[in-house]
Amino acid sequence: MKGLTLSQRIAAKTILVIIFLFKLRNRAARKKIAFGIARLIFAFSPKTRKRSINNLRIAMPDQKSDDRIRYLAVTAYQYIVFGVLENFWFEDIEYTFEMDAATKALITSGGPLSIATMHLSCYEAVPFALQKLTGRVTTLSRVPKFAAGLHSVYAKNGVCCVDKSQAGAFLSLLGKIGSNGVVCLHSDHFGSDTELDFFQLQTGAPAGPAMLSAYAKTPLLIAYAVLQKDNTYIIHIETVSEFPIGQSPKAFQFAMQAIYRQFETIILQYPEQWCWFYKRWR
Amino acid sequence: MKYNQQLKDVLSEILNIDTSNFIHSTKLLGELSELDSMSIVLVLIEIEKRFSLEIDIADLEAKHFETFGNLASFIKNPLTV
Numbered sequence: 001m002k003g004l005t006l007s008q009r010i011a012a013k014t015i016l017v018i019i020f021l022f023k024l025r026n027r028a029a030r031k032k033i034a035f036g037i038a039r040l041i042f043a044f045s046p047k048t049r050k051r052s053i054n055n056l057r058i059a060m061p062d063q064k065s066d067d068r069i070r071y072l073a074v075t076a077y078q079y080i081v082f083g084v085l086e087n088f089w090f091e092d093i094e095y096t097f098e099m100d101a102a103t104k105a106l107i108t109s110g111g112p113l114s115i116a117t118m119h120l121s122c123y124e125a126v127p128f129a130l131q132k133l134t135g136r137v138t139t140l141s142r143v144p145k146f147a148a149g150l151h152s153v154y155a156k157n158g159v160c161c162v163d164k165s166q167a168g169a170f171l172s173l174l175g176k177i178g179s180n181g182v183v184c185l186h187s188d189h190f191g192s193d194t195e196l197d198f199f200q201l202q203t204g205a206p207a208g209p210a211m212l213s214a215y216a217k218t219p220l221l222i223a224y225a226v227l228q229k230d231n232t233y234i235i236h237i238e239t240v241s242e243f244p245i246g247q248s249p250k251a252f253q254f255a256m257q258a259i260y261r262q263f264e265t266i267i268l269q270y271p272e273q274w275c276w277f278y279k280r281w282r
Numbered sequence: 283m284k285y286n287q288q289l290k291d292v293l294s295e296i297l298n299i300d301t302s303n304f305i306h307s308t309k310l311l312g313e314l315s316e317l318d319s320m321s322i323v324l325v326l327i328e329i330e331k332r333f334s335l336e337i338d339i340a341d342l343e344a345k346h347f348e349t350f351g352n353l354a355s356f357i358k359n360p361l362t363v
Contacts, residue, residue, distance in 0.1 A: 167312035168344025170319035174326075178339025193320045211323045216339055247327045249320070 015147060019088045027092060027231055031082055038081035042074050049073060052276040059199040059267065075272040079227065083122035083273075087153050090128050095225070095233035097133065103221065103239045107133065112177045112218045116187040116209035116240070116259050119275035120266065122233065125225035127184040128157040129235045138176040139184045140164050140208070173208070177216040184223065185209050187256070188263050188275075190282050194253045198260050203281050210245045210255035217244040220255060222262055226270055238262065285333075289354050292328045296321050306351030311344060322347065333357055 004012060022030045042049060052073035056063070063069055086093060099107065106113065113134075117126040124139075131137040135158070142164035143150045154161035160181075162172045177183045191206030198205070213220040220240045225233045240262070245255045267274045290301040297316040310317055317325075330336060335357070346356040 166344075168347060170322055171311075171342050171344045171347060174323075174339050175342045178342060192318070208319060211319065215323050215326060249324070252320075 012147070019085070022085060023089055027089075030085065030089075031231060034082040034085050035078040038078040039074060041081070042077045048077070048277045051279055052077065055276045055278075055280055056271070058201060058281060059264075060271070061200075072271050073276055076274055076276045079121050079273045080119070080123075080275050080277075083125075083227070086122040087124045087128075087150070090122075090125070090153070090157055093122075093125070093233060095125065095129050095235055097129070097235045097237060099237040100239075102242065103237050106219050106221065106239060106242065107237065110180070112180050112216055113182045113221060114177060114209045114212040114216065114218045115182065115184045115221045115223050115237075117184050117223050118188040118263055118266070119186060119278070120224045120270060121227040121273040122225055123186060123275075124153075125233050126223045126235060127154075127159045129225070129233070130182060130184060130223065131158045134182045136180060137182045137184060138162060138173060140169060140173060140186075170208070170211075173212060174215065177212050177218060183209075183212055185212075187259060188280075189278060190280055194249065194256050196253060196257045196260050198281070199264060201281050205256055205260065207252040207256050209259070210252040213241065213255070214245040214247045214251065219243065220245055220259075222259060224266055227273060236266075285358055286350075286354050288332055289329070289350070289357060292325060292332060293350075296324045296328060301350075304350045306349065306354075308350040309348065310350060310353065311347040317347070329357055 022033065025033065053069055056069045056072055060069070115126070115130070117123065127137045127139040137158075138160040139154070140162045141150075141154070143161070151161060160176065162169050162176075173183050185206070185208045187206050187209055189206070190204055192204045193207035193211070194205055195202060196205050209220055212218065219242050221237055222240055223235060223237045225235050227233055240259055241255065245251050290304055293299070293304070294301040297314065299314070299316055326337060346352055
């Protein structure tokens with residue numbers, strides 16, 4: 001709580017109280033409450049609602065049903081809100097991994113890995129679960145000051161979290177992957193590293209996973225978590241390239257475009273779990 | 283001197299900026315907006331090519347990119363900075 005203003009301290013304490021209250025209930029009840037709160041917030045957030053619906057229309061131009069679009073917008077918001085809360089009790093969560101034999105061989109090889117992940121359901125489930133599997137995961141996050149408690153969540157799960165706002169954050173990631181680390185980077189948000197096509201629209205994207213693979217000479221993977229009906233998660237891991245990406249901006253762009261093609265497929269497969277309310281296309 | 287000039291050339295080419303007045307204490311990281319994650323990687327790749335060296339990534343730290351002098355020293359002797 002050091003270095004926080006009074007209002008930030010109050011916000012931080014409020015979050016801790018909310019989490020404490022949630023933890024008094026079982027997970028099914030927590031989900032029900034989180035979904036209810038999320039529906040309420042969504043109803044009173046016209047900008048969030050509008051942005052979600054606009055994004056859904058970009059990704060699903062053939063979807064003519066307004067009811068379906070509205071359903072996906074609110075449901076996705078519910079999944080994301082619940083997913084964020086799930087980070088605070090990740091030790092209570094059951095999950096399984098799903099990957100092919102070649103990917104499993106890469107994961108268990110003990111070598112450095114660059115992994116692109118996405119904002120799907122509990123989006124920190126990937127680094128947390130992979131940490132249990134590999135014991136050397138680093139991720140990148142910009143945790144707001146009022147949510148400073150989140151830093152302890154990363155620490156509790158053994159994950160090294162590099163602060164995105166610090167100068168030289170990318171050098172820290174290079175250092176980690178250079179020390180045989182597994183670096184998981186959320187890569188589906190807007191970024192200015194490279195240009196690519198996402199649901200038929202040109203947009204900017206981060207290229208961190210491709211750059212790490214290229215410079216640290218590691219395989220490049222995708223991983224994402226999907227919440228199941230029984231409230232367990234499946235952590236899907238797929239190989240994008242068994243070999244390091246080429247060392248040029250063109251090669252980074254090509255690799256990120258391949259990742260985004262796969263993201264599109266995953267998002268359309270689980271549209272109710274992706275973070276639609278973010279201003280993705282700028 | 284040769285090292286410094288070559289490093290200035292690398293930074294100038296990758297970041298597309300004038301580096302002729304760079305001195306030992308010129309700040310890089312956090313000061314040059316052009317020095318983002320993409321350009322850091324490209325600078326490192328180009329340094330390895332030009333100086334025929336292989337940087338041990340595990341040794342990399344933000345302090346190596348803090349100033350022009352630090353980066354130059356890191357290239358001359360990656361283990362002493």
